[in-house]
Amino acid sequence: MNPSHCGHVYVVDDNPDIRFYLTDLLRQMGYSIEGYDSAQAFLQNSFDIFPAVLVLDVRMPNMSGVELQDKMKTLGRYTPIVFISGESQSEEIIRAMKGQPIEFLWKPFQIQDLIDAIERGLAVDSLNRQSFIQKNEIRRKWVSLSSREREVFPLMLEGHTNKGIAERLDILPDTAKKHRANVLQKMETPHLSDLMALCKGLDLKAMGS
Known part of the structure; x- marks a missing residue:
């Protein structure tokens, strides 16, 4: 179950029991962790860290996980997302999958499945970061x-x-x-x-x- 390499994980879930459980478990496994009880709290207080993965609940009051996914894209934040859900309607799932998340896990899920998804997300984010740096360097020379x-x-x-x-x-x-x-x-x-x-x-x- 131990991750092959560690990175940063944001956990956004309005259920305190799930949020505390996941943040505590992932911290023990060596990840750096931030937990938020709402999408708004995440947007207001989180920093864009590389490499990172966002473990995101689909159903939350005021701003849903899918709405946060859309908002992040408008802000130019492309942190890979692992959706977790206890209940979701088909249209929510379709919208979520259009954003190409790393994984969509149904509660209760196996922790190993979550770890595997987080590791894939960290690998993707590392590649994205390298590409971002390379493009910025080319842009600097182009100017x-x-x-x-x-x-x-x-x-x-x-x-x-x-x-x-x-x-x-x-x-x-x-x-x-x-x-x-x-x-x-x-x-x-x-x-x-x-x-x-x-x-x-x-x-x-x-x-x-």
Whole structure:
């Protein structure tokens, strides 16, 4: 039952018995824990910690677990969620699953099932964090490019030669060559292959111009 590695777990459940039981148990297992009796308390008092998992009750007064899931997305918080529920209607379950939670567990659930879900969530959050850091780093370098270099950048990724870039942008090949060298230098990629690997799967349009 021992977790392979520990992280942070938020437990949000308006039932004090369940909340205290889970927070105490998970703390004993080595996780750092925060317990909240409502979605509002979680939003007002929790910090975005990595890696973390949110163990979230579906049915709560004022703001449900599913409503909290939606609210977190609007706030840009993507902590993986493990839903727990004693009773839920089909529409609640459908809404919850659309948010792609790690797991949906029915009370009473096996603790090992919860631990397994938490571990999967922590692994997902770690990967998400690495991706977030990488994209921010690429964005930082991208901002340093001149407007012309930003035009050259995607053409390089498409495999155009200096001559091809020059023709497309109506500039001299030597000028294209200089812009190309500047892009590689500012993006801290010695070779075009390094730049292509760095930007693989990246939406350049989303980075702006």
